[in-house]
C-alpha cells in the first residue's frame with residue numbers, strides 16, 4: 001500500500017515550547033487515520049503543517065507525493081481542510097456558501113453551482129440549502145463545513161476535531177458523512193479527543209501526547225496493549241461494593257469502582273479463571289450480582305494506561 005501521508009521526525013517550536021517533538025506517522029491510500037490526543041497535544045499544529053499553513057522546524061512531511069516545504073503549491077491542489085473553527089458566512093444560505101467556496105477555488109459559476117448542489121445532496125442538506133447558516137443546527141453546520149472542504153474533490157482530507165461540541169446525533173451525522181467519503185476513495189486524517197470517535201472511524205490510530213506519538217496501531221492493537229481483557233461485575237446492591245472489592249480475587253491496584261453503575265471492573269490475565277473465581281467468591285459471601293461479563297478494554301482505558309491520566313484530567 002502506498003503511503004499518501006508521510007511524517008518523519010517533525011518538530012515545531014513556539015518560543016521554547018515544543019508543540020511537536022519528533023513526531024512520526026504514515027497513512028495509507030484510502031484509509032482513515034485517527035490522531036488522538038488531549039488538549040494541547042499538538043493535533044492542530046500537525047494538521048496545519050500537513051495543510052501547508054505552517055512550516056515545520058525539522059523533519060520530513062510529504063502529502064500525496066509532494067513535500068510540504070518545497071512543493072506546497074502541489075500539495076494544496078490535492079487537499080481539503082476542515083479546521084477546528086470553520087469559516088462559513090452566517091448570513092448566507094448553505095448553497096450560497098458552497099457556491100462562494102467554489103468560486104474561490106476558481107470553478108466557473110456554472111460548475112460551482114452544480115458542485116454545490118451535488119454536495120448538499122450528498123450530505124443530506126438538499127432541503128436546507130436556502131436557509132441561512134445561522135439557523136442551522138450544530139450537526140448541519142459541521143456537515144456543511146465538510147461539504148465546503150470537498151469542493152475541489154481532494155485526494156486527501158484533513159479534519160481537525162470534526163465533532164467537538166456536537167450532541168450525539170450531530171456526531172453520528174458527521175460520522176456517516178466521513179464514512180461515505182472514504183467509500184469514495186478519499187484518504188482522511190482526522191484529529192479527535194474522543195476515543196470512541198477514533199474507534200468508530202479510524203483504520204489506524206496514533207495516540208499523541210506532548211507532540212509525540214506514544215502509541216499507534218489499530219483500535220484492537222491499542223486495546224491489546226493494555227494487557228488484555230477486563231471483567232465487569234455489576235452488583236444488585238451498591239452498598240456491597242466495598243465488601244466485593246475486598247473479597248474478589250483481583251489486583252486491588254488496577255481495579256476500578258463506579259458506584260453509580262454498581263460496577264466493579266478489573267483487568268484479568270486468565271479469562272476463565274477470573275470468571276469462575278468471581279462467581280464463586282460472590283456466591284460464598286452471599287453477594288448478589290446482576291451481571292458478570294468479560295470484555296476488551298475501551299480506548300479510554302487504553303489512554304489512561306498509556307499516559308497515566310484520563311482524557312478529561314489531561
Ligand SMILES: Nc1ncnc2c1ncn2[C@@H]1O[C@H](COP(=O)(O)OP(=O)(O)OP(=O)(O)O)[C@@H](O)[C@H]1O
Pocket residue numbers: 014017018019037038039040041042043044045046084193
Ligand atoms: N501560535 C502559537 N503560539 C504559541 N504556542 C502555541 C501556538 N499554537 C499552539 N501553541 C502551543 O502548542 C501546543 C500544541 O497546540 P495545538 O493547538 O497543536 O494542540 P491541540 O492538540 O490541537 O489542542 P486542542 O485539542 O486544544 O485543539 C500547545 O501547548 C499550545 O499552547
Ligand SMILES: [Mg+2]
Pocket residue numbers: 043044045084160
Ligand atoms: Mg486543536
